[in-house]
Every structure is written in structure tokens, then in C-alpha cells.
Amino acid sequence: MKRILVTGGAGFIGSHLCEKLVKEGNEVICLDNFFTGKKKNVKKLMDYDNFELIRHDITKEIYLEIDQIYNLACPASPPHYQYNPIKTAKTSVIGAIHMLGLAKRVHARILQASTSEVYGDPEIHPQPECYRGCVNPIGIRSCYDEGKRMAETLFFDYHREHNTDIKVIRIFNTYGPNMDPNDGRVVSNFIMQALKGEDITVYGDGSQTRSFCYVDDLIEGMYRMMNSKEGFTGPVNLGNPVEYTMLELAEKVIQLTGSKSQIIHMPLPSDDPAQRKPVIDLAQKELGWEPHIMLEDGLQRTIDYFKEIIWKE
Numbered sequence: 001m002k003r004i005l006v007t008g009g010a011g012f013i014g015s016h017l018c019e020k021l022v023k024e025g026n027e028v029i030c031l032d033n034f035f036t037g038k039k040k041n042v043k044k045l046m047d048y049d050n051f052e053l054i055r056h057d058i059t060k061e062i063y064l065e066i067d068q069i070y071n072l073a074c075p076a077s078p079p080h081y082q083y084n085p086i087k088t089a090k091t092s093v094i095g096a097i098h099m100l101g102l103a104k105r106v107h108a109r110i111l112q113a114s115t116s117e118v119y120g121d122p123e124i125h126p127q128p129e130c131y132r133g134c135v136n137p138i139g140i141r142s143c144y145d146e147g148k149r150m151a152e153t154l155f156f157d158y159h160r161e162h163n164t165d166i167k168v169i170r171i172f173n174t175y176g177p178n179m180d181p182n183d184g185r186v187v188s189n190f191i192m193q194a195l196k197g198e199d200i201t202v203y204g205d206g207s208q209t210r211s212f213c214y215v216d217d218l219i220e221g222m223y224r225m226m227n228s229k230e231g232f233t234g235p236v237n238l239g240n241p242v243e244y245t246m247l248e249l250a251e252k253v254i255q256l257t258g259s260k261s262q263i264i265h266m267p268l269p270s271d272d273p274a275q276r277k278p279v280i281d282l283a284q285k286e287l288g289w290e291p292h293i294m295l296e297d298g299l300q301r302t303i304d305y306f307k308e309i310i311w312k313e
């Protein structure tokens with residue numbers, strides 16, 4: 001069993017990861033500044049002796065003795081990461097430097113939660129890992145996109161300069177229980193709007209596409225990547241290659257919730273990528289991984305979760 005640090009562990013994805021690692025018997029340190037994460041996401045883990053929660057901001061140094069680091073700390077929804085863009089850039093860049101420094105000092109293996117946003121508004125479709133992206137360096141999404149790109153650069157420089165044992169995954173849109181219902185992301189917005197009988201807000205004409213991965217599938221891929229053979233650094237795409245338009249997603253949510261909500265159109269935010277779909281051949285080959293949970297099934301599980309918490313929000 002290992003000593004494992006999960007930064008951003010009280011967030012949506014981090015909380016699922018902590019649960020898997022704790023239940024496997026590892027010593028898990030969940031580190032979070034609670035900007036978008038919540039204690040309630042990891043509350044049920046508090047009873048385990050092998051789980052520890054630290055309030056800390058990764059833009060500050062920290063000294064711990066650990067074997068593995070999953071670096072997830074960073075707000076992920078556009079409204080959250082645009083709320084304080086300079087802080088988002090600091091979290092990605094200075095946070096990566098601190099976590100890489102820690103990994104170097106204690107010879108830990110470190111995995112970076114990078115993103116499909118490194119491809120920006122892609123001109124190549126679907127996106128393989130070799131595609132270098134089309135990112136606006138000065139737009140409202142840049143703090144996140146360029147921050148994550150710089151973090152990847154730092155990971156590979158630490159690997160080349162110091163032989164740091166790195167793993168880089170590029171996560172495509174992921175959804176499921178423990179998402180913050182007010183985070184402004186499309187899945188949480190549509191489900192909450194449908195459950196409340198409010199209008200479903202499709203931005204633009206709704207023809208833009210995304211590929212949605214259920215969180216359990218993502219966690220399995222992330223775990224396999226962390227424990228993959230030495231020398232396989234990635235970057236590797238992790239996502240569900242089934243693509244939907246936002247209009248199709250809105251219609252699916254209405255159908256699954258049985259809602260009477262109407263679809264309305266709102267302005268498309270600037271730099272909103274028109275299309276996004278991962279090529280997952282590398283994950284299939286190197287990790288034997290592919291997603292198994294279909295959108296309807298994953299959406300139903302997420303709707304059930306939101307139904308449970310809706311009156312507490």
C-alpha cells in the first residue's frame with residue numbers, strides 16, 4: 001500500500017479518486033483549499049484511519065513524505081476558473097512547480113490532470129495527442145488553457161532535467177455525482193434547470209459538440225495511468241469518444257428527467273470550442289482502457305444524485 005497525495009481531493013473528480021484509493025487501503029492525504037471543493041464530498045472518508053484532509057493552497061510550498069501525487073488542484077468550470085483568472089494561472093503554474101519540487105525531493109511518481117483545453121478550439125477532429133492545439137493566448141479561457149499547457153511543459157522539463165517520474169493525462173469533459181450543481185458547466189446546468197422546471201440555457205445555436213465521460217470510467221483510466229509501466233509519460237487522452245451537440249444533450253436531459261422545461265438560446269461565450277472529441281487509441285493500447293458507461297446511464301445516475309441534493313442547495 002502506498003502513501004498518496006491527492007491535490008484538489010475535495011473537488012468533483014478528486015473526491016471519487018480519494019474514495020477509490022482509501023478503500024484500496026492506501027494512506028491518502030487529500031489536500032484542498034476549498035475554492036470549489038467541499039468537505040461534504042469527502043465526509044464519508046473521515047471515518048477511515050488511512051484518510052487525512054489538509055486545508056492548503058498549492059501556490060504555497062508543502063513538505064510531505066509520499067510515494068505518489070495526483071495533481072488535480074485547479075478550478076475546472078469556466079465560470080470558476082474565470083472568476084479569478086490570475087489565481088487560476090498561479091494554481092496551474094506555481095502549483096505545478098511546487099508539486100514537481102515535492103515529487104523530485106521524495107522521488108514520488110506524479111500525475112498531472114491536464115485537459116482537452118490544451119487543444120483550444122481545435123482545427124483537427126477528433127483530437128489525437130500529437131495535435132498541438134489552437135489556443136488563444138489572450139482570451140478569457142487562456143488563464144486555464146495556457147496554465148495547463150505551461151504545467152505540461154514543466155512536467156516534461158522536470159522529467160528531462162531531473163528524471164522525475166511523470167504521468168500526464170488530458171481529461172475530456174467528465175460528469176457525475178459530486179459535481180457542484182452551481183458550477184455553471186453544461187451537464188450540471190441542464191440537469192438543475194430541468195429538475196427545477198426552468199428554461200434550459202443552450203449557448204449559441206447548440207451545434208457545438210462535446211464528448212462526455214462518466215466519472216467512474218475516468219477514475220479507472222487515471223488509476224491505470226498512474227500505475228502504468230515506468231517510462232510511459234503520456235500525454236494520454238482520457239475521455240469518451242461519443243460526441244454530442246449541446247442541443248442533443250439538452251433534449252436527452254429533458255427526456256430523462258421528464259421535465260417540461262423549454263430550450264432557450266443565450267449568447268455563445270467567446271472562444272467556446274466548436275467541437276471536441278478524443279482519439280483514445282493510445283489509452284486503449286497502453287492502458288487497456290476505454291469507457292464503458294453510456295451517456296444515458298451516466299446522466300441517469302447524475303440526475304439521481306442531483307435529485308437527492310437539490311433541496312439542500
Ligand code: NAD
Binds near residue numbers: 011013059075095
Ligand atoms: P473541481 O473544481 O471540482 O475540483 C478542483 C479542486 O481543486 C477543488 O476541490 C478546489 O477547491 C481545488 N483547488 C483549486 N485551486 C486550488 C489551490 N490553489 N490549492 C489547493 N486546492 C485547489 O474540478 P474537477 O472537475 O474535479 O477537476 C479536477 C481536475 O481535473 C482539475 O485540475 C481540472 O482542470 C481537471 N479536468 C477536469 C475536467 C472535467 O471535465 N471535470 C476536464 C479536464 C480537466
Ligand code: UDP
Binds near residue numbers: 269
Ligand atoms: N453550455 C451551454 N449551456 C450552459 C452551459 C454550457 O450551452 O448552460 C455550453 C458551452 O457553451 C460549451 C459546452 O456547453 O459549448 C460545454 O460547456 P462547459 O462549461 O460544460 O465545458 P467546456 O467544455 O466549455 O469547458
